Amino acid sequence: DAKTTQPPSMDCAEGRAANLPCNHSTISGNEYVYWYRQIHSQGPQYIIHGLKNNETNEMASLIITEDRKSSTLILPHATLRDTAVYYCINNNAGNMLTFGGGTRLMVKP
Amino acid sequence: DAGVTQSPTHLIKTRGQHVTLRCSPISGHKSVSWYQQVLGQGPQFIFQYYEKEERGRGNFPDRFSARQFPNYSSELNVNALLLGDSALYLCASSLSSGRATQYFGPGTRLLVL
Numbered sequence: 001d002a003k004t005t006q007p008p009s010m011d012c013a014e015g016r017a018a019n020l021p022c023n024h025s026t027i028s029g030n031e032y033v034y035w036y037r038q039i040h041s042q043g044p045q046y047i048i049h050g051l052k053n054n055e056t057n058e059m060a061s062l063i064i065t066e067d068r069k070s071s072t073l074i075l076p077h078a079t080l081r082d083t084a085v086y087y088c089i090n091n092n093a094g095n096m097l098t099f100g101g102g103t104r105l106m107v108k109p
Numbered sequence: 110d111a112g113v114t115q116s117p118t119h120l121i122k123t124r125g126q127h128v129t130l131r132c133s134p135i136s137g138h139k140s141v142s143w144y145q146q147v148l149g150q151g152p153q154f155i156f157q158y159y160e161k162e163e164r165g166r167g168n169f170p171d172r173f174s175a176r177q178f179p180n181y182s183s184e185l186n187v188n189a190l191l192l193g194d195s196a197l198y199l200c201a202s203s204l205s206s207g208r209a210t211q212y213f214g215p216g217t218r219l220l221v222l
Binding site: 087 | 113140150151152154165167201206210211213214215216
């Protein structure tokens with residue numbers, strides 16, 4: 001079973017920031033937080049990952065709380081092409097990603 | 110650079126048949142993982158192979174098997190197909206077995222009738 005909890009769906013207006021929350025209250029000290037997304041009919045796409053510091057790349061920013069029990073993925077300027085299911089995953093084994101239900105993000109014009 | 114490629118893209122089989130799905134990883138990647146995604150659910154881990162050895166196995170029956178070749182490509186085999194095996198089968202590659210940054214192919218959609 002997935003060790004993370006995410007809202008099943010969210011809406012966001014095009015051009016606005018999309019903030020996707022994830023609870024991982026049982027995360028262990030050596031587990032990273034990974035985010036993937038899956039656009040309809042495609043394979044999942046890696047977005048970003050972090051351990052305890054906030055991270056930013058060309059796709060998104062990842063904010064991890066100090067106690068590491070939750071995190072937020074931020075898409076700073078959502079576009080229609082960001083409509084997808086977003087998965088938050090805790091991982092330390094590398095070889096097995098455990099996907100939960102994810103958050104279905106709908107970006108609306 | 111080419112991403113992960115999978116073949117075929119779609120496949121229709123009947124119950125009891127056997128199927129072989131193929132995956133070519135990104136050049137330089139030595140690890141391949143397989144996932145099954147049933148409609149409406151997240152992907153479920155089936156196998157990971159690294160340097161031709163199995164490094165991880167998910168909770169799937171023995172009807173599912175896989176192997177990795179010297180060029181790091183991989184095959185997933187499913188015997189005695191059941192209706193419940195209908196799913197999108199995803200292959201992901203990574204540089205090594207200890208990397209959770211995996212790059213997924215487009216998948217093979219299998220329909221079992």
